[in-house]
Amino acid sequence: MENAIEIKGLQTHYGDREILKNITVSIPQGRTTVILGGSGCGKSTLLKHLIGLLRPTKGQIIIKGKDISGLQEDELNEVRKKMGVLFQGAALLNSLTLGENVALPIREHTRLNDSTIGIMVRMKLDQVGLSGFESFCPSQLSGGMKKRAGLARALALDPELLFFDEPSAGLDPVTAAGLDELILKLRNVFRMTIVVVTHELASVFTIADYVIMLDRGEVAFNGTLEELKASDNEKVRMFLERRPEKETYSPDDYFRVIAGD
Amino acid sequence: MSSIVEGFFGAVGRMALPLRRDVHDAAKIINSAFYWSFISPLKGRPIRFRASISEMVKAGYNSVPIVATISLFVGIILALQAAYQLKRVGALIYVANLVGVSLTRELGPIMTAIIVSGRSGSAFAAEIGSMKAAEEIDALTTMGINPVRYLVVPKLVALMVMVPALTVLADLIGIFGGFLLATTAVGLHPYSYFQQTVNALLIKDVFTGLLKAWAFGIVITLVGAYQGFKVEGGAEEVGRRTTASVVTSIFLVIIVDLFFTSLFYFFT
Ligand SMILES: Nc1ncnc2c1ncn2[C@@H]1O[C@H](COP(=O)(O)OP(=O)(O)O)[C@@H](O)[C@H]1O
Numbered sequence: 001m002e003n004a005i006e007i008k009g010l011q012t013h014y015g016d017r018e019i020l021k022n023i024t025v026s027i028p029q030g031r032t033t034v035i036l037g038g039s040g041c042g043k044s045t046l047l048k049h050l051i052g053l054l055r056p057t058k059g060q061i062i063i064k065g066k067d068i069s070g071l072q073e074d075e076l077n078e079v080r081k082k083m084g085v086l087f088q089g090a091a092l093l094n095s096l097t098l099g100e101n102v103a104l105p106i107r108e109h110t111r112l113n114d115s116t117i118g119i120m121v122r123m124k125l126d127q128v129g130l131s132g133f134e135s136f137c138p139s140q141l142s143g144g145m146k147k148r149a150g151l152a153r154a155l156a157l158d159p160e161l162l163f164f165d166e167p168s169a170g171l172d173p174v175t176a177a178g179l180d181e182l183i184l185k186l187r188n189v190f191r192m193t194i195v196v197v198t199h200e201l202a203s204v205f206t207i208a209d210y211v212i213m214l215d216r217g218e219v220a221f222n223g224t225l226e227e228l229k230a231s232d233n234e235k236v237r238m239f240l241e242r243r244p245e246k247e248t249y250s251p252d253d254y255f256r257v258i259a260g261d
Numbered sequence: 262m263s264s265i266v267e268g269f270f271g272a273v274g275r276m277a278l279p280l281r282r283d284v285h286d287a288a289k290i291i292n293s294a295f296y297w298s299f300i301s302p303l304k305g306r307p308i309r310f311r312a313s314i315s316e317m318v319k320a321g322y323n324s325v326p327i328v329a330t331i332s333l334f335v336g337i338i339l340a341l342q343a344a345y346q347l348k349r350v351g352a353l354i355y356v357a358n359l360v361g362v363s364l365t366r367e368l369g370p371i372m373t374a375i376i377v378s379g380r381s382g383s384a385f386a387a388e389i390g391s392m393k394a395a396e397e398i399d400a401l402t403t404m405g406i407n408p409v410r411y412l413v414v415p416k417l418v419a420l421m422v423m424v425p426a427l428t429v430l431a432d433l434i435g436i437f438g439g440f441l442l443a444t445t446a447v448g449l450h451p452y453s454y455f456q457q458t459v460n461a462l463l464i465k466d467v468f469t470g471l472l473k474a475w476a477f478g479i480v481i482t483l484v485g486a487y488q489g490f491k492v493e494g495g496a497e498e499v500g501r502r503t504t505a506s507v508v509t510s511i512f513l514v515i516i517v518d519l520f521f522t523s524l525f526y527f528f529t
Pocket residue numbers: 014019037038039040041042043044045046493
């Protein structure tokens with residue numbers, strides 16, 4: 001199995017706080033990889049490193065043989081042309097219509113004329129089930145439609161790598177299932193490498209081929225979906241069986257907590 | 262003793278560290294704003310012309326009514342105050358000099374800058390800040406679109422053109438306000454007031470005023486953009502940053518004004 005992304009010894013900080021601690025994992029080519037984990041464990045932070053928004057303190061992120069952690073901005077932009085990202089809140093530009101939003105990356109990176117761009121935009125919107133909506137503003141859409149529009153924009157330049165941050169967060173189960181179906185279709189039809197950050201178990205079982213589970217900035221598990229189901233790792237079982245985590249303080253920590261220090 | 266010294270330097274350090282980061286962040290935005298405005302067009306990546314025009318309309322054209330009204334009143338007030346003093350020495354005609362010179366050299370640019378800070382500087386901070394909070398800035402970056410080029414440069418171009426343009430308007434209307442008052446309430450002859458104004462004004466006065474206005478435009482844009490990009494959290498921080506952008510830009514406008522005015526005083 002060929003790897004699309006290799007992460008080696010990734011370590012990162014916000015200020016003094018260590019968020020990711022020595023992460024080493026690979027993301028397979030042409031498959032859907034799900035990054036799983038509880039809130040605040042560093043999933044979004046990891047994703048932001050993969051798309052070059054944050055730079056690691058230490059370690060390498062190798063995409064197509066290139067370590068992106070040390071690239072200049074314009075070299076990074078070359079890599080980014082092959083990536084599409086759907087952010088948690090869709091991140092459509094509110095001042096533009098849907099059509100203009102989808103056209104944005106095409107205008108920036110190609111010299112196509114307006115009518116060709118118009119055709120591409122309508123194709124992409126059709127692909128996510130939003131044909132006829134190109135003159136709508138983001139504020140006129142429901143959450144699910146916004147995410148679909150954000151996906152259409154992420155697909156605008158036919159990326160090889162597609163990233164999703166919590167695609168089903170804030171959606172009703174039916175809409176979320178629709179989005180999962182779209183993700184499956186993209187992998188099956190276009191053979192894209194897809195990375196999805198989520199904590200929704202239902203969608204993990206639908207879309208995942210490969211799973212990376214994070215816990216407090218460390219990799220608790222990585223393997224295929226079957227391996228995940230069969231795993232007897234304590235952290236994995238707790239997550240899958242939705243058992244609450246017992247807060248375990250060491251006596252020292254407990255003393256510090258109550259002393260308010 | 263050593264603990265007092267330690268405490269003192271510790272405190273200074275704790276204050277200086279975030280300050281150093283702020284300076285660093287500000288320098289980065291200033292640097293890339295100038296790069297994308299002046300250097301990259303020479304390398305064949307032009308500024309976004311249509312967006313710049315629309316920013317000019319928002320920041321410039323739409324503030325014409327408020328700038329006009331305020332400068333008319335300030336012109337009248339200036340003439341009244343001047344007349345109050347000059348009446349006593351029987352030199353009422355010099356109201357024209359005072360109104361003309363103080364408006365073009367000082368009050369025109371500074372009034373305009375304060376109005377534009379309140380209207381556009383705050384709008385810039387709010388726009389960029391809410392885009393930051395909604396990850397729209399991140400989205401632009403991942404699409405390979407530089408947010409400074411996309412958002413800040415059109416605003417910078419707009420204010421570099423519109424603050425001087427509004428200043429010309431403020432000068433003219435302010436002088437007209439003074440003229441109105443002087444020829445009616447004070448009873449000066451319209452033609453001699455006009456002549457006196459024309460004689461009093463030097464090209465230099467108008468030009469230095471416009472140069473200041475141009476610099477104020479840059480300050481207001483950069484402060485708005487800086488505060489916007491500093492937003493990390495949600496809506497309440499956008500509000501806080503918006504307020505901060507108005508306060509900071511008015512403060513910096515005054516500082517820049519002081520600098521330019523002393524420069525012109527000693528070197529022209
Ligand atoms: N910009 C930031 N500055 C400081 N701390 C942050 C920032 N973003 C996230 N964090 C912290 O980093 C940790 C991981 O965040 P994140 O990657 O967003 O978690 P997840 O997406 O898994 O819920 C959290 O504890 C969060 O408080």
